[in-house]
Amino acid sequence: MGKVAFVFPGQGAQSVGMGKDFYDAVPASRRIFESADEVLGFPMTNMIFEGPDSELKKTFNTQPALLTASVAAFEAVREQGVTPDFVAGHSLGEYSALVASGVLSFEDAVGTVRARGEFMEQAVPGGQGAMAAVLGAEREALGELCRSITAEGHLVELANLNCPGQIVVSGSKEGVALVGERVKEAGGKRAIPLEVSGPFHSSLMKSAAEKLGGKLKPLSYNEPAIPVIANVTARPAASAEEIRGLLVEQVYSPVLWEDTVTYLISQGVDTFVEIGPGNVLTGLIKKTDKSVKLINVSSLDSLETLKASLEQ
Numbered sequence: 001m002g003k004v005a006f007v008f009p010g011q012g013a014q015s016v017g018m019g020k021d022f023y024d025a026v027p028a029s030r031r032i033f034e035s036a037d038e039v040l041g042f043p044m045t046n047m048i049f050e051g052p053d054s055e056l057k058k059t060f061n062t063q064p065a066l067l068t069a070s071v072a073a074f075e076a077v078r079e080q081g082v083t084p085d086f087v088a089g090h091s092l093g094e095y096s097a098l099v100a101s102g103v104l105s106f107e108d109a110v111g112t113v114r115a116r117g118e119f120m121e122q123a124v125p126g127g128q129g130a131m132a133a134v135l136g137a138e139r140e141a142l143g144e145l146c147r148s149i150t151a152e153g154h155l156v157e158l159a160n161l162n163c164p165g166q167i168v169v170s171g172s173k174e175g176v177a178l179v180g181e182r183v184k185e186a187g188g189k190r191a192i193p194l195e196v197s198g199p200f201h202s203s204l205m206k207s208a209a210e211k212l213g214g215k216l217k218p219l220s221y222n223e224p225a226i227p228v229i230a231n232v233t234a235r236p237a238a239s240a241e242e243i244r245g246l247l248v249e250q251v252y253s254p255v256l257w258e259d260t261v262t263y264l265i266s267q268g269v270d271t272f273v274e275i276g277p278g279n280v281l282t283g284l285i286k287k288t289d290k291s292v293k294l295i296n297v298s299s300l301d302s303l304e305t306l307k308a309s310l311e312q
Contacts, residue, residue, distance in 0.1 A: 008096035009276045033048075039111050063114065094247070097229075130172070136190075141186040170201050209249070234262075
């Protein structure tokens, strides 16, 4: 029997109504939503279930909302008695993974990601930063193109190494636009601008990372009960102390998602369970390795199939 990894989605996977079936049917999931409302001091649950979408899309709302929906889904999975060998999450999803592995309490995590979203929004004035998904380019060639555009005075960097043929770049509005114009120089097909409120995972986020460091410092951290693969290194974080440092670095460093997936496969993982809204990660993992088994737990119905699939 191969190993199982639980993976948790990041920003962009959110949708109005996410997690409502878990809230209605699973008391442990409902407690997560109630706890989020209590910690944040406003009815986040109403916004998640009823919208409007324009409010849910604001980074400082998206981050705690997505964490809440993902951890609520995880609680429902845990009740099925399914335990993973590894956990990982994409960007914000790393906080869901840390809750799942027992490193952070949900209460600490939800308050922290709310602040993380605010710090990220404040780091760069609106309209000055941008991100784009580049299709078809190799990471070395795209990295080289970004370095030469940055040397010309328009900062742009690799932000998310998602899967073969899909890399997100982040930086100044001009830098990202120039990557789009010159994408063929890096062997890429095209660049698709992303609807985001800032240049996440670029060095323009360093002020946000500094503030986040202050927020993370007083929290209490447990040693991971399940290995957590960090975005910054694509390797397990060895200690609670290291995890804290990596969470600060993660804000302005590339998310090594493709490397995370290939590392997990090298460790014997043959089943990935995406827990939380949407199926973004399932798609990226499939593009990285078609041979692995993929299970998506975004609704109560999918929970029914989870146990059956794992018992096969």
